[in-house]
Amino acid sequence: MRAKLSFAPVASSETNLLAVLAADTQAAKGPDAKPQPELLTNDALVQAAAAAVLATGEFKAGANETVLLHAPAGLAAQRLLIVGLGKLAKAATREVRNAAGTAVRFAKPRGIRELVLALPSPDRLPAAAASRAAVEGALIGDLDPDTYRSDRKDQSIQSFTLAVPEAPDRAAVEAAFAEGGIVGESQNFVRSLVNEPGNKLTPTVLGQRAALMAQEVGLQCEVHSTEKLHELKMGAFWSVAQGSAEPPALILLRYEPEGVTNGPVLGLVGKGITFDTGGISIKPADNMERMKYDMAGGAAMLGAMRAVALLKPKVRVIAVICAAENMPSGTAQKPGDVQTAMSGKTIEIINTDAEGRLVLADGLAYARRLGATHLIDAATLTGAVSVALGKVNAGAFSNDDATYARFETALAVSGEKFWRLPLDEEYAELIKSDIADIKNTGGRYGGAITAAEFLHFFAEDTPWIHLDIAGGAWIEESRPYISKGPSGIAMRSVLEWVRSY
Ligand code: BES
Ligand code: MN
Ligand code: ZN
Numbered sequence: 197m198r199a200k201l202s203f204a205p206v207a208s209s210e211t212n213l214l215a216v217l218a219a220d221t222q223a224a225k226g227p228d229a230k231p232q233p234e235l236l237t238n239d240a241l242v243q244a245a246a247a248a249v250l251a252t253g254e255f256k257a258g259a260n261e262t263v264l265l266h267a268p269a270g271l272a273a274q275r276l277l278i279v280g281l282g283k284l285a286k287a288a289t290r291e292v293r294n295a296a297g298t299a300v301r302f303a304k305p306r307g308i309r310e311l312v313l314a315l316p317s318p319d320r321l322p323a324a325a326a327s328r329a330a331v332e333g334a335l336i337g338d339l340d341p342d343t344y345r346s347d348r349k350d351q352s353i354q355s356f357t358l359a360v361p362e363a364p365d366r367a368a369v370e371a372a373f374a375e376g377g378i379v380g381e382s383q384n385f386v387r388s389l390v391n392e393p394g395n396k397l398t399p400t401v402l403g404q405r406a407a408l409m410a411q412e413v414g415l416q417c418e419v420h421s422t423e424k425l426h427e428l429k430m431g432a433f434w435s436v437a438q439g440s441a442e443p444p445a446l447i448l449l450r451y452e453p454e455g456v457t458n459g460p461v462l463g464l465v466g467k468g469i470t471f472d473t474g475g476i477s478i479k480p481a482d483n484m485e486r487m488k489y490d491m492a493g494g495a496a497m498l499g500a501m502r503a504v505a506l507l508k509p510k511v512r513v514i515a516v517i518c519a520a521e522n523m524p525s526g527t528a529q530k531p532g533d534v535q536t537a538m539s540g541k542t543i544e545i546i547n548t549d550a551e552g553r554l555v556l557a558d559g560l561a562y563a564r565r566l567g568a569t570h571l572i573d574a575a576t577l578t579g580a581v582s583v584a585l586g587k588v589n590a591g592a593f594s595n596d597d598a599t600y601a602r603f604e605t606a607l608a609v610s611g612e613k614f615w616r617l618p619l620d621e622e623y624a625e626l627i628k629s630d631i632a633d634i635k636n637t638g639g640r641y642g643g644a645i646t647a648a649e650f651l652h653f654f655a656e657d658t659p660w661i662h663l664d665i666a667g668g669a670w671i672e673e674s675r676p677y678i679s680k681g682p683s684g685i686a687m688r689s690v691l692e693w694v695r696s697y
Contacts, residue, residue: 233257236316297337297677335380390682394471439528463568467575468494468519475548580643582667606692
């Protein structure tokens with residue numbers, strides 16, 4: 197999809213599909229409060245073309261609700277699509293992002309290859325932020341996961357034009373538009389990686405994909421394997437990798453902006469389990485195929501680094517992605533085994549399916565050794581996080597309120613939903629071992645928190661954020677603005693967190 201920016205009036209744009217946004221301006225609540233859909237445009241010709249359908253009341257401007265008009269009177273466009281944002285009072289960048297995705301996903305199955313989206317006038321929504329969000333949403337909406345289907349239709353949108361009215365600050369809108377393109381493409385990069393099956397995307401292949409991306413955007417990249425794990429004494433990471441015929445990959449990316457030689461070094465750490473069978477503590481067969489997405493945290497960090505390289509914030513960033521396959525075999529680790537992590541701490545393995553925390557233990561320790569002053573990790577770590585929060589919010593944890601405050605600010609820009617859960621010494625008690633320093637599971641209750649406490653033990657007192665995205669990384673059912681499949685969650689929020697430094 198090519199994204200273009202236009203400041204020309206939309207009524208005269210000769211497009212297959214002109215999409216405009218509408219919102220419900222009804223402020224009152226209660227049984228008598230009827231929706232009042234209002235078109236968010238100052239263009240009188242577009243208003244006139246839509247007047248009749250709006251008057252019927254059949255379109256309520258609910259979030260991602262659509263109505264289509266063919267041959268709209270007075271417009272050069274062949275079709276006029278009205279996309280709802282929901283309540284105007286609540287409409288913000290998140291709603292615009294989704295509405296742009298909805299417009300794209302409306303066009304795709306109808307064979308429409310090109311569309312124009314008219315942005316609301318700046319008195320309704322700030323032009324720069326809305327422009328960025330619209331491009332992101334359009335790119336996100338354009339991706340479908342049917343990569344290996346022989347009958348895969350080339351449904352991709354070829355050209356998406358964002359029409360911005362009366363922008364007083366064109367430079368700011370142009371910059372935001374370019375930024376939205378980088379962010380949306382980086383998120384799709386993440387989603388495409390996560391979508392790959394375990395046989396196609398082994399740890400080695402993930403390393404190759406990371407190296408290729410790094411070369412394209414100008415990042416330093418090293419990919420190591422078994423030998424380096426032994427050399428660094430990464431006993432926790434290796435304990436997961438040892439059961440697989442596929443060698444692990446320790447992926448290291450470095451972003452060092454010119455002239456920045458002091459200040460923080462941000463360490464991004466990602467879980468890159470390219471397939472999680474559970475190991476000897478094997479998972480049930482039902483839905484096990486889904487476990488190809490167990491590298492979504494690692495992919496999110498790769499995507500964030502891609503965007504960092506292109507947006508060039510003035511802060512040093514390193515990324516450590518620990519990629520391995522968790523397999524049962526004659527060489528696999530067993531429950532009861534004791535492993536020595538890179539930090540020297542010993543771990544009793546209770547359940548080989550709690551493998552994400554093992555690879556991350558060494559990933560976090562390594563990022564610290566490489567000089568990270570602040571850490572953030574992302575991982576599809578626990579089923580328990582979905583029990584706690586459902587699939588609406590992903591889980592977040594931190595040992596430092598100031599660091600977490602930056603993340604909260606980042607969420608306001610990214611529009612992603614994370615909910616902070618507690619860390620506490622009393623939870624850490626649950627993972628004390630009789631034989632070793634720590635054990636790798638803490639029982640059924642508070643499973644997402646004991647997993648976070650396990651990571652805390654290795655992050656120690658370095659300011660650190662942990663993102664448990666097990667519930668948010670895979671979308672079960674298609675939504676109007678995004679396909680089912682990998683969501684690409686965490687990449688945007690991690691990026692904004694980095695940019696806050
Ligand atoms: N990758 C899984 C977590 C997961 C579960 C992600 C469902 C996505 C959907 C992780 O490695 C795992 O198996 N966790 C166990 C931990 C348990 C053994 C303490 C879990 O959540 O059951
Ligand atoms: Mn597991
Ligand atoms: Zn896992």
